[in-house]
Amino acid sequence: MKSSLYRNLQRKIIAVTLAVSLAPLVILGLTIYSGFAQMARDKIEEQIRYRAMAQAEAVDLFLKERTAILCAMADTHTLCDMKDERKLSRILEVMNARAGAFVDLGVISNSGQHLAYVGPYDLRGLNYYQQAWFGEVMTTGLYISDVYMGYRQLPHFIIAVRRQEGSNTWILRATVDPDIFGGIVRSAQIGKTGDAFIVNREGIFQTRPRFGGDILSKWHFNPREFGRKTTVIEGLNGRGKKTLYAGCWLRNGKWLLVTTQEAAEEMSGLFGARNTEIALVACGILAIILTTIFTARMTVNHLRETDVRMNELNAQLVQSDKMAALGKMAAGVAHEINNPLAVILQKTGWMEDLLEESEFRDSENCQEFRESLHKIEEHVERARKVVHNMLGFARKMEPHMEDVDVNATLRQTISLLENYARNNNIEIITNLSQDLPIIASDQSRLQQVFLNLLNNAIDAIDKNGTIEVKSQSGNGLIHVDIKDNGRGIPKEEQKKVFDPFFTTKETGKGTGLGLWVSYDIVSKMGGSLGFVSQPGKGTTFTVALPVVAPEKK
Numbered sequence: 001m002k003s004s005l006y007r008n009l010q011r012k013i014i015a016v017t018l019a020v021s022l023a024p025l026v027i028l029g030l031t032i033y034s035g036f037a038q039m040a041r042d043k044i045e046e047q048i049r050y051r052a053m054a055q056a057e058a059v060d061l062f063l064k065e066r067t068a069i070l071c072a073m074a075d076t077h078t079l080c081d082m083k084d085e086r087k088l089s090r091i092l093e094v095m096n097a098r099a100g101a102f103v104d105l106g107v108i109s110n111s112g113q114h115l116a117y118v119g120p121y122d123l124r125g126l127n128y129y130q131q132a133w134f135g136e137v138m139t140t141g142l143y144i145s146d147v148y149m150g151y152r153q154l155p156h157f158i159i160a161v162r163r164q165e166g167s168n169t170w171i172l173r174a175t176v177d178p179d180i181f182g183g184i185v186r187s188a189q190i191g192k193t194g195d196a197f198i199v200n201r202e203g204i205f206q207t208r209p210r211f212g213g214d215i216l217s218k219w220h221f222n223p224r225e226f227g228r229k230t231t232v233i234e235g236l237n238g239r240g241k242k243t244l245y246a247g248c249w250l251r252n253g254k255w256l257l258v259t260t261q262e263a264a265e266e267m268s269g270l271f272g273a274r275n276t277e278i279a280l281v282a283c284g285i286l287a288i289i290l291t292t293i294f295t296a297r298m299t300v301n302h303l304r305e306t307d308v309r310m311n312e313l314n315a316q317l318v319q320s321d322k323m324a325a326l327g328k329m330a331a332g333v334a335h336e337i338n339n340p341l342a343v344i345l346q347k348t349g350w351m352e353d354l355l356e357e358s359e360f361r362d363s364e365n366c367q368e369f370r371e372s373l374h375k376i377e378e379h380v381e382r383a384r385k386v387v388h389n390m391l392g393f394a395r396k397m398e399p400h401m402e403d404v405d406v407n408a409t410l411r412q413t414i415s416l417l418e419n420y421a422r423n424n425n426i427e428i429i430t431n432l433s434q435d436l437p438i439i440a441s442d443q444s445r446l447q448q449v450f451l452n453l454l455n456n457a458i459d460a461i462d463k464n465g466t467i468e469v470k471s472q473s474g475n476g477l478i479h480v481d482i483k484d485n486g487r488g489i490p491k492e493e494q495k496k497v498f499d500p501f502f503t504t505k506e507t508g509k510g511t512g513l514g515l516w517v518s519y520d521i522v523s524k525m526g527g528s529l530g531f532v533s534q535p536g537k538g539t540t541f542t543v544a545l546p547v548v549a550p551e552k553k
């Protein structure tokens, strides 16, 4: 239950820390990214719009120049000159030298009859009266056609001007090379996906687009969606890719110049920046997560250790309180019992003396009396021993201080038990540190402690086993470990072993006072007595004594 508590705490710390630290990071990342994306998009839009405008201007200029030179030729020559094909050919040469891109030149009468023609096609003798453009020139005076196939069955467009000579009206008509015209438009096709082309009001391609369509085929967009000013529209291109379209109407109002760019290509720089940002943010998030988990673990572990230590301390406190209370009670009881015992013993002595007298000696039950008295004395003796131990415990110990060599005390105590141990096939191994300091302590009491512990170890082994006695010093303490491989102390008994009169031994063998007294002695010396035990495997009792330096004499 406790461990789930810590796990919960850890989870909460991690959750709160992550929420508090990650939220701003994520918000910041998103804000920067969206700002960035908007900026990039604005820039791209601006670029493509500028491209459309610049290109529209170039095309306007191209048409204006061609129109101007055609008008100039019509203005400076008479119909008579024009009808002379040698002169007409010379005029075409001059026009191409000054402006270029003219394929052919023709003169047409007001009845639509082709009067003269220079160029690569055989168009002489054709009549244009029925053609839409003819009517248009006759009424407006200047006309630039859409691209169409015409008699020559090739896409082209014409510029035509009408001239009045007296009552006579005639038309000078030139064809513009669609390749050169298309080339000018195409020069705005940039990058891998950038396109530039011209469509008319009906969305018919006037120049060949780079992708998805041919001259005179229909564009999948409606040109009327583009406003009068240069407009940028986002849509899907023929390949289903998100694309930006910028459209700018030419000055003639009939043609729309369109530049396009797939968003992905233009945004590739942005995507690079975005990936770097994502990587950076991810690294940051990872670092925060790891640090948070690490710190939370450390904090909770620290807390858990502190709790464990607190609990141990509390248990010790409870134990010593209990001992003090029991000590007081024991002293009272011991006193009360001690006196009756003395009286009993005195009376049995007197009865023994009486039995020696002749009137009893010859009695047939005399022997039985004697044995009974003996039994009484034996049991009183046992009771006295218990009381003696209790009194010894209860007595305010005025420690009798002397220089004590702990190792020597251990050796002496062991020598007392060696015989008994050997007879029961118990080996006592000593592993005593050579450099234990001499301390100021009470040797006989210390010996009593060691004797109690060794006796318990022997009892726990019963027969055949090993006891290891180890001493060492460090951190201002001397540690004595007495380790046996005996029966061990079952879990449910572990709390009780220091209680007075707690014994698992048969009556007569154990009083249950040994550990109680030892605990008290060691505590009063300022040390501690503890144990670890594995039931069935063995027990190690440890006496820790403070190193109290002996007074210099």
Ligand SMILES: Nc1ncnc2c1ncn2[C@@H]1O[C@H](COP(=O)(O)OP(=O)(O)O)[C@@H](O)[C@H]1O
Binding pocket: 452, 456, 457, 460, 484, 486, 487, 488, 489, 497, 498, 502, 503, 504, 505, 509, 510, 511, 512, 513, 514, 515, 516, 539
């Ligand atoms: N080394 C040990 N191994 C197993 N049990 C022990 C050991 N030391 C003490 N005990 C248990 O603690 C009880 C109390 O010991 P103690 O106070 O010395 O009293 P006693 O030895 O008179 O029984 C013992 O009866 C025994 O059950």
Ligand SMILES: [Mg+2]
Binding pocket: 452, 455, 456, 510, 514, 515
């Ligand atoms: Mg004992």
